Amino acid sequence: xxxxLGIWASGAQPAANATSFESIATVSVGxxxxxxxxxxxxxxxxxxLQLRVIGRTAKASGNDYAKxxxxxxxxxxxxxxxxxxxxxxxQFHAFTSSSFIYLDFVTGTSQLSNSFSAYVLDILDYANTxxxxxxxxxxxxxxxxxxxxxxQSGLFNNTAAISSIKLVPNxxxxxxxxxxxxxxxxxxxx
Amino acid sequence: xxxxxxPIATTTLGSAAADVxxxxxxxxxxxxxxxxxxxxxxxxxxxxxxxxxxxxSNYSRTRLSGxxxxxxSERDTSQVRFNFYAQPTSNFAVNILNIMNYSNTTTFKTxxxxxxxxALSTNAYAGLYRSTSAITSIKLIGPSNFSSGSTFxxxxxxxx
Numbered sequence: 565x566x567x568x569l570g571i572w573a574s575g576a577q578p579a580a581n582a583t584s585f586e587s588i589a590t591v592s593v594g595x596x597x598x599x600x601x602x603x604x605x606x607x608x609x610x611x612x613l614q615l616r617v618i619g620r621t622a623k624a625s626g627n628d629y630a631k632x633x634x635x636x637x638x639x640x641x642x643x644x645x646x647x648x649x650x651x652x653x654x655q656f657h658a659f660t661s662s663s664f665i666y667l668d669f670v671t672g673t674s675q676l677s678n679s680f681s682a683y684v685l686d687i688l689d690y691a692n693t694x695x696x697x698x699x700x701x702x703x704x705x706x707x708x709x710x711x712x713x714x715x716q717s718g719l720f721n722n723t724a725a726i727s728s729i730k731l732v733p734n735x736x737x738x739x740x741x742x743x744x745x746x747x748x749x750x751x752x753x754x
Numbered sequence: 755x756x757x758x759x760x761p762i763a764t765t766t767l768g769s770a771a772a773d774v775x776x777x778x779x780x781x782x783x784x785x786x787x788x789x790x791x792x793x794x795x796x797x798x799x800x801x802x803x804x805x806x807x808x809x810x811s812n813y814s815r816t817r818l819s820g821x822x823x824x825x826x827s828e829r830d831t832s833q834v835r836f837n838f839y840a841q842p843t844s845n846f847a848v849n850i851l852n853i854m855n856y857s858n859t860t861t862f863k864t865x866x867x868x869x870x871x872x873a874l875s876t877n878a879y880a881g882l883y884r885s886t887s888a889i890t891s892i893k894l895i896g897p898s899n900f901s902s903g904s905t906f907x908x909x910x911x912x913x914x
Contacts, residue, residue, distance in 0.1 A: 565835075573843045579859070585758060587758045587912060589782065590784075590914045616784075616854070618855050618864060626888055648818065649818030649826075649828075650816075651816045651817075651827055652828070654818065654826060654827050654828055666809075676882075678862040678886060679861070679862045679882055680854075680861055681864070682865075682866050683866075694852060703880070704816065704864075704866060704878075704879075706815050706816045706864070706881055707814075708814040708882060709814070709829075709831045711814075711829070711880055711882070712816060713866075714818075715878060742855075742861050743858055744855055746784055746785075746911075746913035746914075748911070750758055
């Protein structure tokens with residue numbers, strides 16, 4: 565790779581094997597917004613998935629949350645645990661036996677213009693058919709005087725391989741333009 | 755499918771330095787990941803981060819921290835840089851910054867950061883850089899020199 569930066573490497577270290585972190589699919593929300601974002605036909609070629617998100621919804625007041633589901637399964641198959649900081653206090657919460665995982669504190673349209681919540685989700689051992697699935701992520705929003713930083717984990721109480729992922733704003737409004745969802749696969753050793 | 759998590763540049767300090775900069779960052783990628791393993795020489799405290807040589811009051815961040823005794827949260831608003839605590843004068847801190855959609859010219863930039871130093875604390879941050887400009891340079895600054903042996907590696911992640 566050409567040295568494109570002002571400072572060049574003294575011993576460049578790849579974060580992962582050159583072929584182990586691959587882009588699977590991306591959704592960039594356009595000017596019309598999107599009622600949901602869904603990745604389907606996810607191949608079982610990887611060991612883990614990583615979903616990288618910036619999101620903002622049309623919720624009219626305050627922040628929103630998104631409903632995260634896998635394989636279009638609902639019922640009581642999910643749980644979510646939270647630990648977050650508000651800028652002045654530390655909070656914690658949990659939902660169990662719910663019909664989705666809570667991807668919380670999504671920036672709403674009334675909040676600071678041009679700002680988006682961000683999330684980096686790891687979906688571990690997603691193709692394993694002997695394990696229930698665990699998701700964990702770092703996320704948050706800062707609004708220059710408001711916002712949160714959050715550590716969350718989610719359970720999909722199901723041993724099926726994950727082949728689809730869906731994110732729906734709870735407010736029943738749209739994901740707004742420039743929201744961006746990028747799904748990556750991480751391979752293990754052959 | 756193409757590999758997409760690529761090292762862009764690394765610098766390892768052979769001697770103490772007041773700052774480290776990555777410049778001429780192209781808009782090739784979707785997100786940047788910066789891993790800084792740092793020790794601050796005489797007075798450890800924070801890792802300062804500025805984008806695009808912007809010294810205006812355009813940086814804010816919200817912090818969640820635990821030090822083995824207490825958990826706490828605090829916020830910086832309208833700062834001239836991000837301040838990521840707590841950086842040690844002994845041992846090294848590991849800082850991992852996710853700089854999301856850094857080349858988008860329509861949105862402000864959200865940064866997610868983890869800063870960990872086992873002898874001090876573990877920290878998580880959500881940061882906001884209130885600029886719609888694409889990020890083309892990153893400057894890392896400490897309250898005193900970064901110690902020899904500190905490393906700074908910038909990666910690019912490109913989505914399909």
